[in-house]
Amino acid sequence: MAEVVLRGVSKAFGATRAVQDVSLTIPDGAFVVLLGPTGAGKTTLLRLIAGLERPDAGDIAIGGASVRHDTPAQRDVAMVFQQYSLYPHLSVRDNLAFPLRSPVINLPEPQIAARVQAVAASLRIAHKLDNKATALSGGEMQRVSIGRALVRNPRIYLMDEPLSSLDAKLRADLRVELKRIHAELGATFLYVTHDQIEAMTMATHVGVLDRGRLVQFGTPRDIYEDPVSAYVASRLGQPRITLLPAASFGPGAPERAVQMGLRPEHIVQGEGQPATVRRVERLGDQTRLHLGFGPHEIVTLAEAHTTLAAGDSIAIRPQNPLWFDADGNRISGAGP
């Protein structure tokens, strides 16, 4: 396990600047989650750390030493690829054992078998060990791919949306399993996901990428409660933060504020200005209200068993909303 430090790392593919001047420290034993839409540079960042891409500028250090000129093998990282990347002609067992059979590790065969068995059991693919890798469902392939990383004891685990094609229950189980590995081994993780629950429950740190730039890095709570911009604010939160013109609820906006951001907890119901209920979404554990407020739509939460129905009217008032300026940057420390 080791600390990973990126200093001013940039990478372009032709005219596309995939990663721009990213500086980031992944502390030893941290679980860092990268958030960002498709094309933000998350996968490129993982590939740069793995050594599958060379940075155009900047330096990457693992465990205090620069790895700029090291091959992926020398860096000793494990990676879960988004497209699984299983060895199609090998069985599940041989796929899992492949990294352990590296002469660098030089592990005796009985120990390899035991490790493979243990990992397969924890990922619930033990009954598929003798199957060919291509004779699996998408979810099973993804688990083999995770397993191939977990059999090792690398300096950092790089995972590119590892749970994306699993069903909800398995995803929840594996989330716990990964978290357990993180806690027990003290392993360092860099993890790409779109899933808010994964980000909030697993991460010790969250990094938000926007068009190749790291725009904010902090604890999940920091990112959620204290976002630096409207862009970061809309990465986390279910339902998503509602952005309205700053003067929507009348005067009181701070100077320079152009937009106000309202999460459900920023909206007090039962007082203030009238809004119309357009739609009620009952999700089981929560009930979402889609409110028509003038020309805008606001999405917020109601208590699970609310009697509100489409067409009803409800009064709302903002409370400590987030304010953003014309560039979408947060104006902090201000509020009505």
Next chain:
Amino acid sequence: MTDTPILRVARATPPPLARRLRGLSDRAIAWLFVAPTIFLLLAINIFPLIWTVRLSFTNYAANRPGREVEWVGLRNYERILTSEAIWSNMQTTAHFLFWTITLQVILGFALAWLINRKFKGNDLLTTLIVLPMMLSPAVVGNFWTFLYQPQIGLFNYMVELLTGTPASSFSMLGPGGLAKWSIIIVDTWMWTPFVMLICLAGLRSIPDYIYEAAEVDRASKWRQFWTLTVPMVLPFLMLAVLFRGIENFKMFDMVVLLTGGGPGNETLLASIDLKREAFEKWRTGYSSAYAIILFVTVFGLASIYVKALNKVKER
């Protein structure tokens, strides 16, 4: 009933085929369509085969149609299988097959491996390498005869240049034991590109991310080659070997033009010998038996091989 132009046209139109064939089942119609092909196949493939089997038990001679045909039982087979000359031809054929396939597999795979990288002029080079394969065997046979000329041939000249052996001191096509290597060289020159193309298809079918995963899994280039590249290209390579094996078992034109089976019987492949027995000595019954033996050999070997190929593919 009114008589409009549309109805007149409708009445004049013949009923569709399906309705005319009403009463025939779908299966019967299917047979109807397949029948001409089956008939042709039977007439020009299956019947001659059966007829050859029949002839192989006789002393029939095609150039003497009036002669009474005698049933000789298994005597033709007996004579062939005990003939030392024919065993020697079989050995010549096996030697030719073994070396052409071995050399073409090694060189073809190596070329494919080298050309399967991104570099400038890659496409042009591929086209150049593939050229020999596009030539007619007659052309190849003729111009290699010139290349092999001891006095003026480029081949001997190159050998002298590289090894210092005087060019006129040896003859690739003449006596001295080199002739059977000369045909191997020409066949390898001509058909290595074919093996290369098939291997290239195999190599290109391996996605880059497999190698990336292997890099991260700390597999050396050597291990990647033996545990990923080779097993994944093997089915393609085996297919190429099958094609080349069958082709070279019946090799005729090129070798006839180069050596004519000589000197002596040094390059007398079974197929050339068979042609002589059948159409120069006109021993039709005897050569039918010869052909059947060759057929069974190729068919048997190919069947075993295809089984192995399928096993590799299933892995």
